[in-house]
Amino acid sequence: MAGHNGRDAGAPADPTGPGSPAAAAAPDPRRWKALAVCLVAGFMTLLDVSIVNVALPSIREGLSTPVSDLQWVVSGYALAFGLFLIPAGRLGDARGRRPVFMWGLTLFVLASAACGAAQSSLWLVLARLVQGLAGGLVSPQISALIQQLFSGRERGRAFGMFGTVVGISTAVGPLLGGLIIQAAGADEGWRWVFYVNLPLGAVCLVLAHRLLPDTPAAGRVTPRDLDPVGVLLLGGGVLALLLPLVQSEQWHGNAKWLLLVVAAALLAGFVRWESRCRTAATQPVLDLSLFRIRSFRLGCLLILLYFAGFTTVFFISTLYLQSGLHYTALQAGLAITPFALGSGAAAALGGRLVGRFGRPLVAVGLIMVAAGLGLTALAVHLVPGRGVGWATAAPLLLAGVGSGLVIAPNQTLTLAQVPVVMAGSAGGTLQTGQRVGSAIGIAVVGSVFFAQVTADGWAAAFDHGLVVAVGFVVAALLVALADIAVARREENRLRTGNRPGTEDRLRTGRRRRPGPGRNQR
Structure with missing residues (x-):
């Protein structure tokens, strides 16, 4: 939930931040309807983390899917989703949250259609990776739009509703997936677990165009703003960590565990790169401070x-x-x-x-x-x-x-x-x-x-x-x-140190000066 209500030092001020003219203006009368659109989109993208679980046995039979590909159908989505959250948040801040929200939702709908139409396990895994990337584009725009649309207690209520969606969407996925497969049939029902996103996503797109507010662009987006090197190092490191585990049954011998050394090297390189980014013009994907x-x-x-x-x-x-x-x-x-x-x-x-x-x-x-x-x-x-x-x-x-x-x-x-x-x-x-x-x-x-x-x-x-x-x-x-x-x-x-005569030391971090006139400054 990469809600960008603030920026790194040196970046342009957020025109919707506290104290700005936009923040002082009257609240958008359509804000609760806009929130409903955001919550539905967020529920849909987060639901796909778990809804596919009940479809795995049907996918395994229908596509003759090896167990390693079944794991990638689930973990590949989560990994792609997570790696694009922070760059997508920056992209929304710079290019406008409504257009990035709509781009991400469009890509999510198209990837869902590709998942449902998959004719092989490789096709399905690749489509799931794209679907996860699209979900990562949508999710940070939601919390950023909440920051833009709401303030005070209303903002707390809106974030509370979004937090509830995050918690429930993952847990309720298997039941909804089971209902869809029961209605569509065991053989082809797994495809409708993905196809169900098409009408829901289409409605969300129409409503998003009508209800979501424009975001004044902060400037052009360059590759340096999105830290592609950091994303590649982190993604490569996690991928090298996961591969020997997911493929443990397919890859025989001990050579596969050498990938753990590669993972350690890539992740160490990621930490070093992100540390250097703090002093360079590139905005780090992860601020280590x-x-x-x-x-x-x-x-x-x-x-x-x-x-x-x-x-x-x-x-x-x-x-x-x-x-x-x-x-x-x-x-x-x-x-x-x-x-x-x-x-x-x-x-x-x-x-x-x-x-x-x-x-x-x-x-x-x-x-x-x-x-x-x-x-x-x-x-x-x-x-x-x-x-x-x-x-x-x-x-x-x-x-x-x-x-x-x-x-x-x-x-x-x-x-x-x-x-x-x-x-x-x-x-x-x-x-x-x-x-x-x-x-x-x-x-x-x-x-x-x-x-x-x-x-x-x-x-x-x-x-x-x-x-x-x-x-x-x-x-x-x-x-x-x-x-x-x-x-x-x-x-x-703090409690034991907060005795009479020590308040000034706790407040300033200095010892009291002995002798007369010690309180004079």
């Missing part, structure tokens, strides 16, 4: 690990239920629905409670997710066979409620101490972490899952995949606990 802020640094790491864990649950659950237990796509979607219900119910509550409880609220949510997924694995052992869907309902509901207390509250806390001038880059970085985390999680958990299927069967594969997913969630919990511990130490240090 943001990571000096503890809450931002730990919040980004937390959400990357969390998305690597929780988004993979839908991937392995639908494969297990449909291919292992022969559930229909609708039955598989319904079996995962408790997670969506819990997440939706808790998302709004988390947004209200985060100001009161802070990071401990996120930690409680992570504990609930880990416990819910652990109980899900236990339920599979206690109630084997086709009764698994009923046995896992309560544990998945618990995990969903926990998820609702993690995503939106973590976003609020992670961005709370970020300077306004860096808000756009920070929001884009956070969203990039979510998508890259999803791609890494699918690669890691998917490789464990498919390796275990061939060895011990579907139930064992699901069990092992859940263990790895829970491991990612527990790692996110450890990050949250570390943030809480550091914050409490700082509070205790």
Whole structure:
């Protein structure tokens, strides 16, 4: 959600920023209708992260798709989505948010049509990559338009609605996908999971042209503004990291692990390049100075690990239920629905409670997710066979409620101490972490899952995949606990130091001067 309400130092001022004539003008009377268009488009692009999961078994049979391509159908979309968020945000700031929104949505609709018409697994994977790129173009324009259209409490309400869409869209995908496949048929229904975007996208395009406001262009866009070198280094590094994991069953021998060395070199080169960009004319795709802020640094790491864990649950659950237990796509979607219900119910509550409880609220949510997924694995052992869907309902509901207390509250806390001038880059970085985390999680958990299927069967594969997913969630919990511990130490240090006679030292950072006249300046 790369909402660019501010710019890096030296960039032209945002004509819609606080204190500007535009901000002081009367609010746009069509702003809530415009927000509705943005939320529908955002829901559609984020939904495609998970809606395809219930279609994977049908895709596998219809296109004779190898398991590595199934993983790329899911993780490739998330990776392309994440890598283009920050450059797309800059493009919208410079060329106008409405036209970039419409370009991205048009490309998304065309890529969806290409996905539905795919005649081979390679065709589908490439179309999904383009679809992910298009989603990355659309998403940052939404939060930037919210900044432009709303102010004060209205802006908080609008961002709260968008945060709820982000949380629910991923969780509800399997159910909607199951309903579509049930209505269109098991053989060709997977194609309609993509085709459904066509009429919805067309309506959004018409309404976007009528309702979204113009954005005064800040100037021409040059390649240096989009940091293509940084994007290529980051994308190449993550790709080299994912390849040996996704292709572990197809590539035999140990040579494939040399790609991890390549990944380390590319990512190190990315960090070095981004550090140099701060002193050059090129705007970095990732402002490394943001990571000096503890809450931002730990919040980004937390959400990357969390998305690597929780988004993979839908991937392995639908494969297990449909291919292992022969559930229909609708039955598989319904079996995962408790997670969506819990997440939706808790998302709004988390947004209200985060100001009161802070990071401990996120930690409680992570504990609930880990416990819910652990109980899900236990339920599979206690109630084997086709009764698994009923046995896992309560544990998945618990995990969903926990998820609702993690995503939106973590976003609020992670961005709370970020300077306004860096808000756009920070929001884009956070969203990039979510998508890259999803791609890494699918690669890691998917490789464990498919390796275990061939060895011990579907139930064992699901069990092992859940263990790895829970491991990612527990790692996110450890990050949250570390943030809480550091914050409490700082509070205790301030509390014990805030005694009479020390207030000036805390305020100025200097020791009090002894002797008479020490208060004179």
